[in-house]
Amino acid sequence: MAIQFQQHPGLVVYLTAGDAGLSNHRPGSAGGADLSLTREIALAAIDAGADVIELGVPFSDPLADGPVIQRASERALARGTRLKDVLGLAAELRAARPKAGLVIFSYLNPILRFGLAKFADAAAQAGVDGVLLTDMIVEEAAEYIAEMERVNLAPIFLAAPTSPDERLQAIAAHSKGFIYAISRTGITGKQKTLAADAAALVERIRRWSKLPVAVGFGISNADQVAEVAKFADAAVIGSAIVELIERTTLDHGEEQAPGAVARFIKGLHQPHSVQAL
Amino acid sequence: MKPGRFGAYGGRYVPETLMAALEELEHAYAEAKEDAAFQAELASLLKDFAGRPTPLYFAKRLTESLGGAKIYLKREDLLHTGAHKINNALGQGLLAKRMGKRRIIAETGAGQHGVASATVCALLGLECIVYMGEEDMRRQELNVLRMRLLGAEVRGVSSGSKTLKDAVNEALRDWVTNVRDTYYILGSALGPHPYPTMVRDFNRVIGIEAREQILEKEGRLPTAIIACVGGGSNAIGAFYQFLLDREVRLIGVEAGGRGKALGDHAARFEGGVPGVLQGTYSYVLQDENGQVSLTHSVSAGLDYATVGPEHACLHDCGRAEYVSADDAHVLEAVVKLARTEGILPALESAHAIAECMRIAPGMASHDILVVNLSGRGDKDMGILARELNIQGAQGI
Ligand SMILES: Cc1ncc(COP(=O)(O)O)c(C=O)c1O
Numbered sequence: 001m002a003i004q005f006q007q008h009p010g011l012v013v014y015l016t017a018g019d020a021g022l023s024n025h026r027p028g029s030a031g032g033a034d035l036s037l038t039r040e041i042a043l044a045a046i047d048a049g050a051d052v053i054e055l056g057v058p059f060s061d062p063l064a065d066g067p068v069i070q071r072a073s074e075r076a077l078a079r080g081t082r083l084k085d086v087l088g089l090a091a092e093l094r095a096a097r098p099k100a101g102l103v104i105f106s107y108l109n110p111i112l113r114f115g116l117a118k119f120a121d122a123a124a125q126a127g128v129d130g131v132l133l134t135d136m137i138v139e140e141a142a143e144y145i146a147e148m149e150r151v152n153l154a155p156i157f158l159a160a161p162t163s164p165d166e167r168l169q170a171i172a173a174h175s176k177g178f179i180y181a182i183s184r185t186g187i188t189g190k191q192k193t194l195a196a197d198a199a200a201l202v203e204r205i206r207r208w209s210k211l212p213v214a215v216g217f218g219i220s221n222a223d224q225v226a227e228v229a230k231f232a233d234a235a236v237i238g239s240a241i242v243e244l245i246e247r248t249t250l251d252h253g254e255e256q257a258p259g260a261v262a263r264f265i266k267g268l269h270q271p272h273s274v275q276a277l
Numbered sequence: 278m279k280p281g282r283f284g285a286y287g288g289r290y291v292p293e294t295l296m297a298a299l300e301e302l303e304h305a306y307a308e309a310k311e312d313a314a315f316q317a318e319l320a321s322l323l324k325d326f327a328g329r330p331t332p333l334y335f336a337k338r339l340t341e342s343l344g345g346a347k348i349y350l351k352r353e354d355l356l357h358t359g360a361h362k363i364n365n366a367l368g369q370g371l372l373a374k375r376m377g378k379r380r381i382i383a384e385t386g387a388g389q390h391g392v393a394s395a396t397v398c399a400l401l402g403l404e405c406i407v408y409m410g411e412e413d414m415r416r417q418e419l420n421v422l423r424m425r426l427l428g429a430e431v432r433g434v435s436s437g438s439k440t441l442k443d444a445v446n447e448a449l450r451d452w453v454t455n456v457r458d459t460y461y462i463l464g465s466a467l468g469p470h471p472y473p474t475m476v477r478d479f480n481r482v483i484g485i486e487a488r489e490q491i492l493e494k495e496g497r498l499p500t501a502i503i504a505c506v507g508g509g510s511n512a513i514g515a516f517y518q519f520l521l522d523r524e525v526r527l528i529g530v531e532a533g534g535r536g537k538a539l540g541d542h543a544a545r546f547e548g549g550v551p552g553v554l555q556g557t558y559s560y561v562l563q564d565e566n567g568q569v570s571l572t573h574s575v576s577a578g579l580d581y582a583t584v585g586p587e588h589a590c591l592h593d594c595g596r597a598e599y600v601s602a603d604d605a606h607v608l609e610a611v612v613k614l615a616r617t618e619g620i621l622p623a624l625e626s627a628h629a630i631a632e633c634m635r636i637a638p639g640m641a642s643h644d645i646l647v648v649n650l651s652g653r654g655d656k657d658m659g660i661l662a663r664e665l666n667i668q669g670a671q672g673i
Binding site: 060077134157164167 | 453
């Protein structure tokens with residue numbers, strides 16, 4: 001297993017694990033949270049062409065995220081979602097789709113509380129390919145990187161338009177799997193246009209790394225995916241899908257969410273087409 | 278030790294987007310620190326604008342009424358804008374100007390840091406946006422009005438507990454988005470490096486003055502220094518100059534709130550475990566899944582789930598002691614100081630008074646307690662009116 005982008009551009013899909021949109025049909029039971037909707041959506045997304053699924057571990061203080069993902073985190077936490085549940089979901093996805101890329105996306109604190117070494121073992125056991133921590137910078141990462149290497153997981157670091165070349169070099173040296181280029185300064189959320197920052201950043205990253213580069217933050221439609229295709233290897237879609245799940249469950253019920261996500265993802269490779277909700 | 282580390286604590290745990298800004302800030306601060314002109318401008322503003330040095334006042338009636346140790350109050354409440362927060366806001370405001378940043382953001386809990394930042398921005402002609410939890414806006418209405426009058430924009434934060442922690446999250450989000458032209462005046466000795474060190478340095482003046490003043494008045498060092506600990510800026514400022522005087526006890530007082538259960542207090546050293554929140558590694562009140570817990574305190578300025586990393590280090594190595602005072606004792610302390618000395622302390626500072634009231638009677642008459650009175654209570658009149666009536670104890 002390794003992270004591979006089968007198409008150009010590749011698609012990385014972010015889901016907040018344990019979020020059931022605005023439906024409250026499936027409250028977490030005492031035995032743990034119900035992540036079955038996230039599982040169905042993830043499977044539908046993979047089958048529709050997502051190369052990598054980023055499973056977001058909900059956190060109480062998601063300071064790098066905009067309102068859409070913040071709301072999803074609050075919902076997932078209210079339903080009792082724990083890191084342990086997210087790892088369980090990863091194992092189910094791995095069993096069902098052996099070739100899909102699986103990344104755990106988290107803030108550092110839930111991982112620290114779980115225990116870094118124990119987390120590394122559990123994630124590897126679950127069949128996860130890589131880990132991305134939004135508040136972990138390369139300078140602080142020695143122990144984390146060592147743990148990832150020990151179990152052969154890819155540490156994925158973020159590169160920002162504000163990162164100077166020396167930092168990009170360090171980020172490139174420590175990343176595995178792919179490098180996540182942030183398209184603009186800011187928090188997660190949809191944007192109408194893709195910032196000009198993105199192409200320049202990817203070009204600078206390429207000087208330091210041969211890894212695939214995925215561009216994320218603000219990508220929400222096929223035109224933007226097509227634009228990303230001109231200079232990067234993959235596009236990351238987060239808030240647009242989380243919001244789609246939110247709206248679909250509200251308007252049509254949660255059973256409709258996997259289908260809506262699948263249609264949306266298929267549409268991402270067809271620029272200028274009208275996209276069905 | 279690595280810069281920005283206090284033992285195991287501190288560091289930088291932030292989105293990559295902020296790293297260039299933190300490095301720029303680190304370098305700018307290191308230069309400013311060595312620059313005589315910068316230090317002279319700061320010293321002059323601290324003196325003529327803020328009102329330093331603040332007195333070290335012998336609280337005779339409080340001392341007599343408690344029996345035991347002699348009690349001195351370091352009167353940070355007499356500073357312009359009413360709290361020690363102006364020390365840091367002036368320092369960082371000057372630094373922002375020096376760095377050419379004209380858009381300033383800040384967060385605030387009790388509103389004192391927001392007022393200090395708004396004041397400094399007005400003084401220096403800078404744009405000012407202050408993030409404040411909606412619950413705190415309600416509790417500290419007077420300070421919201423003050424900030425607006427000073428020309429700052431106050432942005433309410435409705436996420437989470439609607440208090441300080443959520444205001445910090447929102448300020449960090451703004452900074453990530455506008456990092457190229459914005460300076461973040463962080464309000465306590467917290468957050469990613471270099472903030473804990475820088476904010477401590479700007480508040481060191483409290484301990485430097487207190488040390489000289491007590492030597493002048495008593496010819497010896499105090500038995501203990503007591504300060505309340507929210508993020509930890511007034512406490513580290515008061516403690517720092519005494520760190521090497523091993524015989525001086527350093528006592529930090531956290532918010533004991535309304536009870537010992539998680540969510541009912543903000544006593545990080547009693548109920549927290551080390552973790553990462555808002556850019557730094559320190560004690561954090563959290564559940565067994567690493568989710569940050571809600572907090573409660575009658576004082577908005579101490580109502581916060583984590584604590585400055587230098588305090589975490591002083592706690593672990595035993596150089597400082599950390600205790601807590603609960604809401605009821607804090608309200609008692611407000612009334613006590615008001616009636617014995619004619620001084621109305623901020624609810625935050627009353628935590629330090631409450632601990633002083635607890636330990637002074639058991640001490641000898643040659644013992645000396647220096648209590649850092651970090652701010653004055655005008656901002657809390659609404660809460661005091663409500664709480665003291667409800668309590669019925671010392672109805673006002
Ligand atoms: C008067 C006063 N004291 C203390 C504090 C707590 O902050 P710190 O622990 O950083 O001194 C505040 C915070 O708003 C305050 O207003």
